[in-house]
Amino acid sequence: MAAPEVFTIAQVPLTAHAFNADRSKLITSLNTNEAQIYGRQGNEWKPEVTLSEHDKLITSIDWAPNSNRIVTASQDRNAYVWSQTTGADGNSVWKPTLVLLRINRAATYVRWSPKEDKFAVASGARAIAVCSFDADNDWWVSRLLKKPIRSTVLSVDWHPNNVLLAAGTADMKARVFSAYIKDVDSRPSPSVWGEKLPFNTICGEYASPAGGWVHSVAFSPSGDVLAFASHDSTISIVYPGGPAVITVRNSTLPYVSLTWTSEDALVAAGHDCQPVLFSGSAEGWKAIGSLDDAKSGAPLTPVSTGSSSGGRFASAGVGRLGTNEAFARFRNADTLGKSSATPGSPVSGGDSSGDTELMTVHQNTITSVRPYEISANGNVAKVSTSGVDGKLVIWNVSVPAGTGGLSSRLGGMHLR
Template sequence: MKKGEQIFRLHKDTITSICWAAHGTQIVTASLDATAIIWNAESAEPLSALKGHSKGIYSVDWSRDGNFVATASTDCSTRLWDVGSGLELHSYAPDVRSIVWSTSFTPDGVGLLAGYADGKARLWNVEEGHMLQALEGHTSWVVACKCSPVDSNRFATASKDGSAMIWDASSSKGTCIASRAPLTCLDWSPDGNCIVTGSKDCRIRIWDTRMLGEQVNSCKLKSELRPLPYEVLSCSWSPFGQYIATTCADELVRVYDADAGLNIHKFRGHQGTVTCSQWAPNGLYLASGSSDKSAKLWDIENMQLEEDASPTAVESGGAKGGTAFSSECKADLFNRNNYACSDALGKGREGVEAMEKDCQGSGVKEDSETSSVDYIVDEDGTRVVVLDEDLDLLEDTRVSSRRSSFSFSRGEKSVDMLEDFRLLLGNSDRYGSRSFGRVTLHSFSDKSCTWLCKERGNIEMDRGVAHCTITADSSRIAATCKDKSIWILRRTGTVSYTTETRLQSLQIMPTCFAFSNSKSGQMGASGHADGKVIFWDLEEGKKEFTLEEHQASVSCVSFSPPNPGMRMMLTASFDCTCIVWDLATRRPAWRFEDHSSYIRSAVWSPCGGYIVTASSDNSAKVYSSGRGDHKGTFLGHGCTIYVACWSPCSGHLATAGRDGTIRVWPRAQPTSGLQLRGHRSEVRSLAWSPAEDLLLSGSWDGKVMFWNPKTGSLLHSAQIHAGAVKYLGFLERGQSFMSASLDSSIRFFEISSVASEEGFKKKCEGALSQSKKMKEELAMLVQCKSMSPSKASLVLQIAESVVENAHEAIEALGPSLADETAGGVGEGLDQALDGLSLALQFLRRLR
């Protein structure tokens, strides 16, 4: 067989798992089409189809004697099949219904291990079908489980909670290996001494398990390979231990040298996301499955060393310091998508770390005589300009990039606002983000608009924010957190909120929340990991009633738009169903069961006439809310779609998923869509501006991108959070937006735009005219009041400085009025004039 020669095509949906028989002549593939197929590996001919599951299969394994195949499905069952006849022999299901994500035979063939969405791994007796053990220790889904290849009493499990555990069956005790992000896959080394894990933060880590024993949590991080471009979907150790094959959310299969940490080869050929891979028992071939519905075999002997292979493994002794990037990698992170992200936000005592930590400054040590100290760091990180709250210059110095803290005394030299904005924006490229004081200014433009976006505040929660929502009038915010609590926040200012209620003592993790569509927002509903939906009286903080129909975690709750005579609610779940509830009777009015995998989100159209669902079966579907009719299916992502979002007025639909792309479907037509590319990790949130001139997207790596939804052009990208952006939403009137993240923060931004170059020019000219009038009024006031010559001179000096700077701004901008520099100067003029107005008020009080 030659590289990529054998192609296996018969499945009708994404292939999710693949496994070789021990004799190496057959493979089995599992798919979201709810079937598993056994193939002749040499001829690629199907031998038998294993049918019986009602929903998608996510894992398949072959017993070592070659007689049995096990499958795990989202229909909450694990099934055992006879290879010779293709008949189902057993179905294993616990008393509590829970989705099964993974399964693995013990080497002796006596036991079958399965990982469940309730956080448990269960060991079943293969022949008799009863449960032998329940392994409890994880707090979220067990997404992968593997039995040791050399010991039938030793297991490894990986969970969405970010931990892997090594279990001893004789004691039912597990040793935890902590990761920084949710895990997605694992595999044992062939000698049983190590495990390899993959995670959502795109990292592959190798752990030495030989230190396990009486010491708890003593598993050693052996090495960490260079991060993949997207989250890791599968990892497989070759049978002789020299290679590790990995797949992520792209079309490649990557092979690493396990000892050196080198990416030695990439197999190309799939037309969709490669979801799984496994080595042949002889180590000569590698099998892979994809969202393009095909499986392929690759000849390892034809591998050639990739030119871009580089030694990037980090030994455990240096892993604590984080990932070391080459200068080329730093430049890529710094200038990606043609924007420069300079610098840093001053936060008091932490000091300035000049571009050493992900291009972020860390602060300036405050002097005892200074009530507020802010700073600006230039692009090379060696110049620090320090200002107080009145924009008096405290220090302008060249510093060593290794110096981490500074102390300044108050100076007497003053500097005007406009000049500081030139410092901020003078070196920016097409897109720019600059920190001014404690407020970060993002400025960006296209041919028609110049946008200014400022951070105006943030709220720090106790634990990561899993879901967030806001009332129609922006008066309340609800946030569901990882500590099993729901926070209700009440607005106290334009973009400031304070805690009103905290719904605690919830036994099951809340996964989502929705306010009723009354303006008061006095009622709400929360979805939970056990499939329940709870209604709340928010004024009293009490439960009203509970709806129990779903069989798995509720992913979405949404009330219908406020229409006369229409009181409906929408819920979606990982049980692959979406239910429309009649709230008058508290019974399901419609039930949609067309998806073959769990539903990630479900949203009403603005008018309430339609519903869109997004699913892990790689599709989004639109239904009529009145009759429950299926109106259309949207395909194109080729992988999980996490979110779908209607535009406010025009009926356009935006979808985003694991592949890092966004698609805009005009008039919600599934035949054509505009594809927006730019994210390097999965997109988890979307938000349309009320005017539909901006589309915001948030991704797993904490970035928010600003798009022109009509042209598909990327306007700006900003690293707003340190964790996944789980929610984006515009506040009332669209002048501000908020973002919520797993980094435990909710941030608020004010956003404004200038419609055109001509409009901006008029704005600058108006500011210039206004400043001239202010100067004249100041001169009159000075003449008619008995002021000391020195004070009068100072007042006139201020006025003249403002006017001169305004003149210079207009002349310097010339034909480039629409770029981000113009936006910054315009903002500077506005603030300078505000300061001058305060001076006028002071002088008027002297009359």
């Protein structure tokens, strides 16, 4: 298995990231009110253009692959659609178009619809703005999905039919809405989510199992299954035909982002700092393993001197703590009564690197996981993650071979 591609974009958090259609450009925001476009040169990402129009922190970015338009959402309650045009001097420039969101709280999340004729902006105003282009006035107008949302909307995801929209909110619910707009959409064919779908129809409402905010929602490639990750360290997979909700209680810290890689597999990532592959069907779901394998990542990360000699995942019994060098040091000091500090190098000061480094590639929470490369059979072959540690990583969606090692990696996980 090839090692993941690791790029250190900055020393500050990457709040969101998106790629253009051919993956030659990257847009991300370095935890500021500006978005930065990078171009790929060999093994590096070079800054090219800065998009600055927002007043406050940019919370989410999406890049429409076919129409090549970027949409950014920010805490300043605005969203801008950026399109590339030729400027007066002959160079291409990114021109912003303001969107009339009509929300009175921060915009938290934005995603283009599959046909790229609409986008949805989640917000703290207990509403989702579904935006479409008004050609007469040359601006983007929005219609608000409000009921029955009771709190901040943290994420949205579009159904492949361009009409249904899933949303995860801080009122501990994941919901499926109809975002049908008469002038834009053709009548959708009936699906497992319903037949008649006027705007703001609620097609499903699902609570997180132990009262956690729903951080992330995602439709499966067919759109017939919904998955969501919540702050109670669970992921739930909804089969609306069932009606069955399958819950996987994880032994690690919560996931904040997830994406499907095929009809029976998804990758989730978050506070545990490593992307984890899940697989299953209507009969049940389980964690397969981490994409972050000790062997493939070895040259990039500090070599363990602590107690965990197996793969990173083997020590996942206590979640992220088990992968932390500092934790291992204190645990050794506690249980064995010995300090791992060698004579001559005081515990504090001295070697500042290494001591607090995690054994994962990402050194802090992963903020977003997105599909990167689609293979010939339609499955996602690679995913990209961006993190609070300023890293962007492109992962192969496969748990390292060697089925013998699989069970040992899963040894510490609690599954059901």
